[in-house]
Amino acid sequence: ETGVTQTPRHLVMGMTNKKSLKCEQHLGHNAMYWYKQSAKKPLELMFVYSLEERVENNSVPSRFSPECPNSSHLFLHLHTLQPEDSALYLCASSQSVGALGQGTGNTIYFGEGSWLTVV
Amino acid sequence: AQKITQTQPGMFVQEKEAVTLDCTYDTSDPSYGLFWYKQPSSGEMIFLIYQGSYDQQNATEGRYSLNFQKARKSANLVISASQLGDSAMYFCAMRPYNTNAGKSTFGDGTTLTVKP
Numbered sequence: 049e050t051g052v053t054q055t056p057r058h059l060v061m062g063m064t065n066k067k068s069l070k071c072e073q074h075l076g077h078n079a080m081y082w083y084k085q086s087a088k089k090p091l092e093l094m095f096v097y098s099l100e101e102r103v104e105n106n107s108v109p110s111r112f113s114p115e116c117p118n119s120s121h122l123f124l125h126l127h128t129l130q131p132e133d134s135a136l137y138l139c140a141s142s143q144s145v146g147a148l149g150q151g152t153g154n155t156i157y158f159g160e161g162s163w164l165t166v167v
Numbered sequence: 168a169q170k171i172t173q174t175q176p177g178m179f180v181q182e183k184e185a186v187t188l189d190c191t192y193d194t195s196d197p198s199y200g201l202f203w204y205k206q207p208s209s210g211e212m213i214f215l216i217y218q219g220s221y222d223q224q225n226a227t228e229g230r231y232s233l234n235f236q237k238a239r240k241s242a243n244l245v246i247s248a249s250q251l252g253d254s255a256m257y258f259c260a261m262r263p264y265n266t267n268a269g270k271s272t273f274g275d276g277t278t279l280t281v282k283p
Contacts, residue, residue, distance in 0.1 A: 050211060057210075081269045091258075096269045104269065136210050142268040148200045148219070154268050155202065155217055161210030 051075040052159035054139050060165045061129065069124040069162045071139030079145040080122040081156065082114060085136040097122060098145040129166045136161045169194045171259050171274035178279050180249045187234070188244045188277045190259030198264035201242040202271065203233065207255040215257075218242060220264075249281045 052073045061067050073080060082094040096104035097116040111133075113125040122139055139159040148154050170193040180186035192201070203215040218226040218233045226233040234243040242261075246253055256278050262271040 079268060090275065091273045093269050096267070104267075138210075138212055140212075140269075145267050145269065147266060147268075148198075148262065148264045155214055156268060156271065157214055158204070158212035161212070163210060 050157075050160060052139055052141055052157055054137075054159040054162050056162060057160060058163045058165075060167060061126065062167055063129060063131070065129075066125070066127045068126065069137055069139075069164075071122040071124075071159055073120055073122075073139075073141040073157075073159075075141055075157060077141040077143050077157075078119055079142045080116060080119070081140040081142075082112075082122065082124050083138040083140060083158075085138055085161070087135075091138075095124075096145060103145055126164070129164075131166050134164055134166045136163055138162075169196075169199075169261055169263065169272040171261055171272050173257075173259055173274035173277050175277045176275075178277055180246075180279065180281055182251060182281055182283050183248055185245060185247045186249055186279065188246070188257050188259075188279065190242045190244065190274060192240050192242060192259075192261050194240075194261065194263060196263035196265070200262050200264070201233070201235070202260040202262075203231070203242075203244045204258045204260065205253075205255045206258060206276070212258070216244070246279075251281050251283060254279060254281045 084092045095114045100116045115123040201218045205213045216228045232245045256276045259274045260271040
């Protein structure tokens with residue numbers, strides 16, 4: 049069983065809809081992330097949270113709105129998306145946002161992903 | 168800037184045989200970590216193995232081992248005794264020691280197909 053769970057696994061939404069993606073991590077980590085994975089493009093880091101505080105927003109359009117109510121939960125609120133936003137959205141967590149440490153090197157652990165289709 | 172190159176877009180291997188997935192990297196940082204992830208068609212990105220640039224021994228994790236050749240800047244993943252469930256996309260990633268956790272650089276991936 050994965051330590052990072054995402055719901056829903058699949059979402060189809062119209063361009064005028066409002067929906068949310070949910071992520072929960074059971075690893076006791078302090079950092080959480082949203083990534084976007086589009087076909088034929090490298091993984092894109094969208095948002096970084098450390099202890100519920102957003103520490104990074106990588107020029108993501110405002111139609112994507114993250115929320116981190118506590119260190120175990122992360123949401124991605126979606127509003128007036130475009131068809132080009134269709135992608136796999138991956139949530140991830142790590143022990144901290146900091147640099148590599150001992151052992152497994154502050155590894156990023158990903159969830160199962162949410163497949164988003166915007167029609 | 169960091170770069171990861173995975174030169175094999177697709178690989179085939181017979182069940183129960185070993186397979187090597189190539190990964191070369193480019194960085195000017197003296198200290199870094201290397202990671203391999205597996206992504207089945209379902210989408211989940213599964214962490215497989217980690218190698219630190221200063222680790223004396225090559226990392227192993229069950230059927231996975233990392234053939235780390237620092238001078239060549241390569242970090243190939245070796246999967247022994249392939250199973251049908253190993254069919255997936257495999258990503259190599261790296262991150263310098265002084266870089267925050269979310270900012271790993273990922274390769275384009277290699278699709279592995281295990282034949283029965």
